[in-house]
Amino acid sequence: MTKLRFAPSPTGRLHVGNARVALLNWLWAQKEGGTFLLRMDDTDEERSSDAFAEAIREDLRWLGLHWQEEARQSDRLARYQAAAERLEASGRLYPCWESAEELELKRKLSLKAGRAPVYDRAALALTAEEKSELHAQGRKPHWRFKLEHEAIEWLDAVRGQQHFEGKHLSDPVLLREDGRPLYTLSSVVDDLEFGISHILRGEDHVANTAVQIQLFKALGGEVPCFAHLPLISDASGQGLSKRLGSLSLASLREEGIEPLALCSYLAKLGTPDPMEPQLDMQELIRSFDISRFGRATPKFDPRELEPLNAKLLHRLPYEAVASWLEEQGAPDFGEELWFAVRGNIERRSDALTWYRVVKGPVTPALKDPEFATTAAALLPEEPWDETTWSKWTAAIKGVTGRKGKELFLPLRLALTGQASGPELKLLLPLIGRENARRRLLATG
Secondary structure, three states: EEEEEEEOOOOOOEHHHHHHHHHHHHHHHHOOOOOOEEEEEEOOOOOOOOHHHHHHHHHHHOOOOOOOEEEEEEHHHHHHHHHHHHHHOOOOOOEEOOOHHHHHHHHHHHHHHHOOOOOOOOOHHHHHHHHHHHHHHOOOEEEEEEOOOOOEEEOOOOOOOEEHHHHHOOOOOOEEEOOOOHHHHHHHHHHOOOOOOOOEEHHHHHHHHHHHHHHHHHOOOOOOOEEEEEEEEEEEOEOOOOOOOEEHHHHHHHHOHHHHHHHHHHHOOOOOOOOOOOOOOOHHHHHHHHHOOOOOOOOOOHHHHHHHHHHHHHOOHHHOOHHHHOOHHHHHHHHHHHHHHHHHHOHHHHHHHHHHHHHOOOOOOOOHHHHHHHHOOOOOOOOOOOOHHHHHHHHHHHOOOOOOHHHHHHHHHHOOOOOOOOOOOHHHHHOOHHHHHHHHHHOO
């Protein structure tokens, strides 16, 4: 069964790069009729928090991503310890006593000699007496996974055929001196025990994957299908991080970006496919194809997202916004008003501006009382419909001789207090005769 996961560390808010990885994993799982797991990688006790974990859940719900299962690595420490013990028993996990300073010195000497900074496995040559002496000094070991010096290959769903040589890679540290597991171990144990079939993540994990493939096999598990995407940058080409609050999901939500607009954008970012806003997630699921993603670095540009956001709003049916409008204090907004104004808004909050224009009161922006009085006297009797505007303006033109902008702009300023906006043939019946007359006569 197809099963994918999104595994954030709850050490900050999600940014658009995280959101893209979460979305594509979710789309792949949905496309295959599989399962989506949310896993909190919260073993960093100093930086992880329940508040950030809940914020991540909130961000994912806002995007429209639901998960069938959830797990926390902090609940699974015993599973990682059990896996480490199995690796030690099989001779694939060994203790090392070098300090961080000693390892850094070794690294510098290797680089100075023109060699790759690969760990030299000096710990494997220690005698029992030397180990006892280190223990007596109070030194605690960290634990490394012993890589097989053989070719490591896999067919990456984005990058194609990948090849590494085990002898060119450092034996990775799996356990810290205090016994806490590192990502390389905990992630593989979780992926095995939760039955993850596909792992889609950033290309910064490619070298990790080479190591983890051997770890999957050493723990007796099947190797999942891997896909590594190029990391997205901001519009200037700089990388993203949780510290860039301007591109956090929380900030985009506060700015009025629609989650469907963002999903429509991120689902196609890095592909040659056109970006068009979708009215539901089903179309994004149907069109998802991992082979469409290239290896070039895609740029996230808010200037591309904003018109997409507006296009989405211009297509949204009233049912999609009705409950939100009610929450905002506009329960009587109505379908007619939504269809009248949606083509002129860039954020859904803009619709509230036009709600207030229609329902009033409005401060007229016209300084021509004579013209306004004439226009008020020519207002037709109700009922009004979309033809009322043309009939009324024709009558005003006949009396005043005004036409074009000289006729229409003063009426718009008097009726709405705005110099531009939705078609007045649509707004006028919603404003109503009494409101229109009051606004015209208030012009001074």
